Amino acid sequence: AQTVTQSQPEMSVQEAETVTLSCTYDTSENNYYLFWYKQPPSRQMILVIRQEAYKQQNATENRFSVNFQKAAKSFSLKISDSQLGDTAMYFCAFMKPANSGGGADGLTFGKGTHLIIQP
Amino acid sequence: ETGVTQSPTHLIKTRGQQVTLRCSSQSGHNTVSWYQQALGQGPQFIFQYYREEENGRGNFPPRFSGLQFPNYSSELNVNALELDDSALYLCASSLAPGRQHTQYFGPGTRLTVL
Numbered sequence: 039a040q041t042v043t044q045s046q047p048e049m050s051v052q053e054a055e056t057v058t059l060s061c062t063y064d065t066s067e068n069n070y071y072l073f074w075y076k077q078p079p080s081r082q083m084i085l086v087i088r089q090e091a092y093k094q095q096n097a098t099e100n101r102f103s104v105n106f107q108k109a110a111k112s113f114s115l116k117i118s119d120s121q122l123g124d125t126a127m128y129f130c131a132f133m134k135p136a137n138s139g140g141g142a143d144g145l146t147f148g149k150g151t152h153l154i155i156q157p
Numbered sequence: 158e159t160g161v162t163q164s165p166t167h168l169i170k171t172r173g174q175q176v177t178l179r180c181s182s183q184s185g186h187n188t189v190s191w192y193q194q195a196l197g198q199g200p201q202f203i204f205q206y207y208r209e210e211e212n213g214r215g216n217f218p219p220r221f222s223g224l225q226f227p228n229y230s231s232e233l234n235v236n237a238l239e240l241d242d243s244a245l246y247l248c249a250s251s252l253a254p255g256r257q258h259t260q261y262f263g264p265g266t267r268l269t270v271l
Contacts, residue, residue, distance in 0.1 A: 042199075071258050083200075083247060083262035129199050133258055144190050144202030144215060145249075145260060 040065045040132050044148035051120055052156050058105075059115045059151050061130030067091075071133045072106065073145065074115045078126040086128070089113065117153075125155045161250050161263035169269045170238050178233040178266045180248030188212070188252065189231040190260055191223060194245040206231055235268075243270045 041064045051057045063072070074086040089097045089106050096104050101121075105114045117124055131145040162181045170176050182189050188207045192200035202215035206225035220236040229250070235242055245267050249260035 073259070075262075080264075081245065082264045083249075085259060085261065088259055131199075135258070144192070144205055144213060145200070146202070147199030149197075149199050 040067075040070075040134065040146045042130050042132050042146050042148040044128075044130055044151050046151045047149070048152040048154070050154040050156060053120060053122060055120055056116065056118050057120055057153065059117075059128050059130075059153065061113045061115070061148060063111050063113065063130070063132050063146075065111070065132065065134070067134045069135055071135070072104075072113045073131040073133070074102070074104070074113075075129045075131060075147075076124075076126045077129065077150070083129070087115065120155045122155050122157060125153060127152050161248060161261055163246075163248050163263040163266050165266060166264070167267045167269075169271065171271050172238055172240060174238050174270075175234065175236045176238060176268060178235075178246050178248075178268070180231045180233070180250075180263055182229045182231070182248075182250030183261050186250035186252055186261070187229045188250060189225055189229065190249045190251070191231070191233045192247040192249065193217070193242075194247055194265070196244070200247055203233065238270045240270050243268060 043062045070091045072089045076084045076086050087099045101118045103116045127150045129150045130148045164179045190205040191203040194200040203217050204214040205212045209225045222234045224232045245265045247265045248263045251260045
């Protein structure tokens, strides 16, 4: 079974600063997918960024980028030029491919990091 | 493009009752997954439906069951409700397993069991 660990329950930074959220995972799979989701107080889970394990290049989406270290099983999220609207719970999630046998496992989530952007 | 929708938004039930939650998938998506999110926790996978059949299941008892319809919408049914079933229930849709793995979530249904 896969596990995802987010060791920072809460973080607070000033607007415009850069912040990095940590995530580690444990799996015996070689091919898999990693995600960061954002859940604002309105509660709808929104995809921030996605990384395929077979790709060495780190994914980026505008102000959001990841540092994917496959050997270390680490998948951190960097938010540059943070904005007030970035305030939310951030969840790291793991998924193995559906064709890896045993049916779909769905996403395995960490417990989340509550990010607060201060004005 | 229509996003994932869920109904109802909130629901209050008493212990022992049964509940049905509904989800309409995003346009073009034929796979639906359900998650339970307890307060202060990350979501936990309940099951996934693809082509109207259960395609995978998490560590939830049989009293959690589901359906998927030909239009790809889905229902989550929970029988014999327990207090610990109080949670936010999230539905997520995606393209067929093996082709696209990104799941897009609905706003959730908040279930309170008294």
